[in-house]
Amino acid sequence: MSGVPRSYWQRLSHICLQYLRPGSIRGKIFIMFTVTFLSITALTGFNLWNLSMLKTRMLLSEGYDDVLNNILEVRRFEKNFLIYGDNKSLMESKEYLDRIDTLVTELAVDLPRLVGEESFSNFQKTLLNYRKLVGNISQGDQVQPEMLRNLGKTLIDAADHFREIKRKRIHATIAQTSILPFAFFAILLLLMALVLWIISHALLKPLDVVMETTRLVGRGDFSPIHYDGVRLEEISGLIEAFNRMAHELEVNQENLIQARKIAAIGTFTAGIAHELNNPINNIALTADCLREGYADEMDEDCTEMINDILSQAERAADIVKNLLDFSRTENPVFSALAPAQILTSTIGLIKNQFKMVGLHLETSVARDLPILQGNLGNLQQVFTNLLLNAIQATPQGGRIGMHVGRAATPGFLSFTVEDNGPGIPQEIQHKIFEPFFTTKEVGKGTGLGLAVCYAIIKRHGGRIELFSEAGRGTRFTVLLPHVSESNGKDFMGWTAS
Numbered sequence: 001m002s003g004v005p006r007s008y009w010q011r012l013s014h015i016c017l018q019y020l021r022p023g024s025i026r027g028k029i030f031i032m033f034t035v036t037f038l039s040i041t042a043l044t045g046f047n048l049w050n051l052s053m054l055k056t057r058m059l060l061s062e063g064y065d066d067v068l069n070n071i072l073e074v075r076r077f078e079k080n081f082l083i084y085g086d087n088k089s090l091m092e093s094k095e096y097l098d099r100i101d102t103l104v105t106e107l108a109v110d111l112p113r114l115v116g117e118e119s120f121s122n123f124q125k126t127l128l129n130y131r132k133l134v135g136n137i138s139q140g141d142q143v144q145p146e147m148l149r150n151l152g153k154t155l156i157d158a159a160d161h162f163r164e165i166k167r168k169r170i171h172a173t174i175a176q177t178s179i180l181p182f183a184f185f186a187i188l189l190l191l192m193a194l195v196l197w198i199i200s201h202a203l204l205k206p207l208d209v210v211m212e213t214t215r216l217v218g219r220g221d222f223s224p225i226h227y228d229g230v231r232l233e234e235i236s237g238l239i240e241a242f243n244r245m246a247h248e249l250e251v252n253q254e255n256l257i258q259a260r261k262i263a264a265i266g267t268f269t270a271g272i273a274h275e276l277n278n279p280i281n282n283i284a285l286t287a288d289c290l291r292e293g294y295a296d297e298m299d300e301d302c303t304e305m306i307n308d309i310l311s312q313a314e315r316a317a318d319i320v321k322n323l324l325d326f327s328r329t330e331n332p333v334f335s336a337l338a339p340a341q342i343l344t345s346t347i348g349l350i351k352n353q354f355k356m357v358g359l360h361l362e363t364s365v366a367r368d369l370p371i372l373q374g375n376l377g378n379l380q381q382v383f384t385n386l387l388l389n390a391i392q393a394t395p396q397g398g399r400i401g402m403h404v405g406r407a408a409t410p411g412f413l414s415f416t417v418e419d420n421g422p423g424i425p426q427e428i429q430h431k432i433f434e435p436f437f438t439t440k441e442v443g444k445g446t447g448l449g450l451a452v453c454y455a456i457i458k459r460h461g462g463r464i465e466l467f468s469e470a471g472r473g474t475r476f477t478v479l480l481p482h483v484s485e486s487n488g489k490d491f492m493g494w495t496a497s
Contacts, residue, residue: 032191032194032195033191036187036188036191039187040184040187043180043183043184043187046180047177047180050173050176050177050180051177053173054170054173054174054177057166057169057170057173058170060107060110060166061163061166061167061170063103063106063107064107064159064162064163064166065163066099066103067100067103067104067107067159067162067163068156068159068160068162068163070096070097070099070100070103071096071100071152071155071156071159072156073093073096074093074096074097074100074130074152074155075152075155075156077089077090077092077093077096078090078093078148078149078152081137082145082148082149087137087138090134090137090138091138093134094131094134094135094138097127097130097131097134100127101127104123104124104127108120111123111162114162114165114166114169115161115162115165119158122158123155123158123159123162126151126154126155126158127155129151130148130151130152130155133147133148133151134148206227206238206239209225209227210225210238210239210242213225213242213246214242217246217249222246222247222249222250223246224243224246224247225239225242225243225246227239276316276320277317277320280313280316280317280320281317283309283313284309284310284313284314284317287306287309287310287313288310290306291303291306291307291310333375334373334374334375334460335373335374335375335376336371336372336373336483337371337372337373337374337376337379338369338371339365339369339371339372339404339413339415340365340369340404341376342374342376342379342380342383342404342415343363343365343383343402343404343415345376345380346379346380346383346384346387346402347361347363347402349380349384350384350387350388350391353387353388353391354391354400357391357396358396358397359391359394359396359397359398359399359400360397360398360399360400361399361400361401361402362399362400362401362402362403363401363402363403364403364404364405365403365404365405366404366405366406369404369405369406369413369482370413370482370483371482371483372413372480372481372482372483373483374460374480375460378456378459378460379456379460379480381452381453381456382453382456382457382478383402383415383417383478385449385450385452385453386417386453386476386478387400387402387417388449389449389450390417390418390419390421390474393419393421393422393474394419394420394421395421398419398420398421399419399420400417400418400419400420401416401417401418401419402415402416402417402418403415403416403418404416407479409479411481411482412462412479412480412481412482413479413480413481413482414477414478414479415477415478415480416475416476416477416478417475417476417478418473418474418475418476419473419474420472420473421473421474422470422471422473423468423469423470423471423472423473423474424466424468424474425470426468426470429466429468432450432466433450433451433453433454433464434451457478457480460480460481461480461481462478462479462480462481463478463479464476464477464478464479465477465479
């Protein structure tokens with residue numbers, strides 16, 4: 001045993017623990033078959049013991065038969081003596097009395113257990129008295145024949161009684177042995193019933209539920225399985241895996257629908273944006289030429305209208321630019337980026353906004369974060385948009401935070417932008433990433449900001465999550481995949497107000 005590697009015993013114990021878990025299918029089957037095996041082994045041992053006892057009792061029964069037969073021979077000689085007065089017959093009976101003594105000695109262990117110590121002792125005394133009486137008659141003493149006959153009859157009755165009791169014991173042993181096949185049959189029936197019950201209630205029934213739920217998933221219903229029946233470990237694992245799969249399918253379907261919607265609208269808006277770009281530029285150029293060429297001839301109202309035309313043309317140009325950003329399908333150039341670099345460069349673009357509106361910005365980056373592959377300009381656009389939305393939603397004196405760390409999902413980093421504004425109503429949260437959906441007043445938003453963010457994040461292989469409660473603020477979490485570990489400098493505790 002010392003030559004066997006320790007890892008072998010660890011692996012063996014691990015396998016045994018797997019099979020001995022009572023909550024699993026393998027564990028239950030193993031336990032049932034083990035109990036059945038032990039029961040059959042015990043019954044087999046009991047059967048062998050019964051057969052051994054039967055054999056012993058049969059052999060002992062032959063001894064009881066021999067005792068009775070020898071006593072009958074002694075009585076035959078006794079009869080010859082009483083009828084013919086032949087003392088020689090009594091002398092010959094002594095040989096049989098010796099045989100009886102030998103047989104009684106051999107049965108001295110079994111006889112007391114069979115008939116009791118008292119009956120055995122009385123039989124020995126009767127046999128001894130009969131032998132003494134025969135000896136006295138052989139020596140010529142005068143003995144009443146009736147006394148000899150009574151002792152002989154007592155011996156025969158006792159021996160016959162002993163033999164009868166022994167036969168009953170043998171019959172009882174045979175009856176016990178004949179019951180064992182029925183016990184084997186009952187155990188097998190019980191095992192079959194338990195196996196069928198486990199298969200029916202703990203295996204087939206939950207599998208039917210899974211099958212029916214799978215049909216519902218095929219129809220677009222991603223509701224999780226709620227099963228309150230018998231749940232073995234394997235079935236519980238299957239149901240949990242199915243529920244996770246259904247959840248992922250639902251999320252992926254929503255992402256797919258969103259991606260297809262954005263792709264369709266992007267294709268459509270790309271054409272419109274290109275068609276609108278030239279007229280808008282011409283309008284702006286014409287208005288600018290009018291303002292410069294006829295500045296002396298224009299009154300104040302005319303100048304105001306020209307400026308309004310230029311302002312609206314600039315706004316239209318910005319909308320067209322957003323449309324082009326939204327519909328852009330080419331893959332951006334990715335490079336290695338440190339998480340702190342993304343945060344600091346984004347904050348640098350809009351930190352003056354926080355000073356102007358009087359908001360407090362809190363930022364942090366966890367230590368020892370790995371790098372990620374991305375396009376810095378695109379990611380700056382994402383987080384600038386999120387921070388600007390937070391600025392517009394947060395009342396003066398409020399707090400906005402941007403924090404970077406490891407995500408709960410392995411392989412991802414989390415970029416969190418949160419505010420303590422009024423929050424987003426629950427009923428419209430599923431629409432905020434849709435193109436052209438906005439909660440801002442007319443003329444103050446195009447509804448493309450979050451849609452563009454969504455598209456950029458998807459191109460980076462990440463996802464964006466929203467958590468918001470009315471009156472408790474909003475939190476956007478952007479999850480981006482990292483590619484390697486990095487021990488670069490961390491950016492900690494930068495704050496601005």
